[in-house]
Amino acid sequence: MSSQTSISTEQVAHLANLARMTLTDDELTRYADQLDHILHAVARVGEVAADEVPAMSHPQPMVNVWREDVVTPGLSAEDVLAGAPAAEDERFRVPRILDGE
Amino acid sequence: MTTTDTTLTFDDAIAAYDPLLGFEVHVELSTNSKMFCGCPTEFGAAPNTQVCPTCVGLPGSMPVVNRTAVESTIKIGLALNCEIASWCRFARKNYFYPDMPKDYQISQYDEPLCSDGYLDVDVVDADGNHQNVRVEIERVHMEEDTGKLLHTGGDTGRIHGADYSLVDYNRAGVPLIEIVTKPVPGTGALAPEVGRAYVQALREVVKSLGVSDVRMEQGSLRCDANISLMPKGSPVWGTRTETKNVNSFRSVERALRSEIIRQSNVLSSGGTVVQETRHFQETTGDTTSGRVKSDAEDYRYFPEPDLIPIAPEKQWVDELRAGLPEAPGLRIARLQQEWDLSDFDMQSVVNAGALELVVATIEAGADHSAARKWWLGELTRIANSQGTSLAELAITPAQVARLAELVDSGTLNDKLARKVIEGVLAGEGEPDAVIESRGLAVVSDDGPLLAAIDEAVAANPDVVGRITGGKPQAAGVIVGAVMKATRGQADAGRVRELLFEKLGVTPE
């Protein structure tokens, strides 16, 4: 794997947009540089991983951990809404989703 | 651009363009508990009463896979002739929308549990000929359903113009299966019918497996229909739109039809079809523009770190395969042959919602023609007049089988049998009990019949003369008089026999 990873300020701006973050131009440049360093560091792992080492998404070599289809007690509406910033009619109240288009 | 409104009709559109179809169907599984937690899944509970830390995404909670949901998905995959993955993972689909409290949905991305299957559907073309269309299945994967939003303020309860929204997470985390087809080419003018037939056939398959109640009106089966048009003979696919909110079989057909007409008019007037989500409008039968697909739809899928892979053992998959019920399409074809019915008669049974009832009545001992006769005749009439369905009538296949047996043995005639049905439906008990309490059995002792025949003969000397003079068909008058005298409880065939015996006439 080559270590030519480099990340542009446009990519950082895209990620910031997806994460609903507003970043200044200075921040975009700074984070692009920082992310670049991180990606390079991670890419070095690829240099030592031989072909017979498969990529993994979980450190445990396990499969099929599951539960039987049985109902277990949950939370009451009162409890689940207790931590909500706003609630109405036993429902979570969330701000307007789309700005007037 | 030379726009001249809607000028192309459906037929014009099909003459100029080839439609390419695709379907994404979501099926909510009817497990007891949710996909990744033990919350119940019942439809219609009070808001936010079927929730726990996991399905509302509280910090520190961890998902655990529901084994039955995996099993149900494998069954669906097998019934759709799919390959079952020997190893696959869940993935996070990241997006900001309050219907998922975690800000991501656990789904499957490039490693679906089932892939590469097909479903054969039957459509009838304009000439009345049956055509088999093979719809190839790309994948069947597992995910979790979202919560339900209620948009408040504004004028229409729609998301546009709403002041704020209210969220109920009861549905969040309910096991959801997505069934995605490969592009379906070559359907031409039959495209809308193929769409309807596909969703209908798919529903039958899933229903036969008993893994979902597949009720479109309750949202446990939801269809998104994709369609694009390409100029006839063009090797290049057109831009597709995805129509959502298609809540009935008929709507699938209508939505495809209207989208074919709309796109063909856009294209023929020199415009371009925009790749977007459209919404089907039940009232007008049209689709309206929704969300335009854009960069913002970057879900950044990655393997779900909180779940370990699913690796169904071959033995388990083999057992599930061996336990699959007969495919609904094949079963209907087999029953049609066994019962020796025309396409039309078989379709009547299916359309009346009587198939399972007729089958169960036959299993309870009736022959198929009697079973069909009662369910499609008197019982359908009653169900229609009460605005209900056959399955909801308060009479069981076993009771109908008993009724058929009593008619067969001569204990009841059809007229009395209808009275017995009336009694059973009124909650008066089993057919035998109704006969007993209402005194409905056919009079079988010849004594009272002979007396009634004597009376009728004495009262109609001219008719008797005609019968003995070589016109046995005149006997109907005497038989009618006897039936009237016995208030319909006599067996008309027996009356006729006794009459000819008495008069010494051999009919025919």
Ligand SMILES: [Zn+2]
């Ligand atoms: Zn839960």
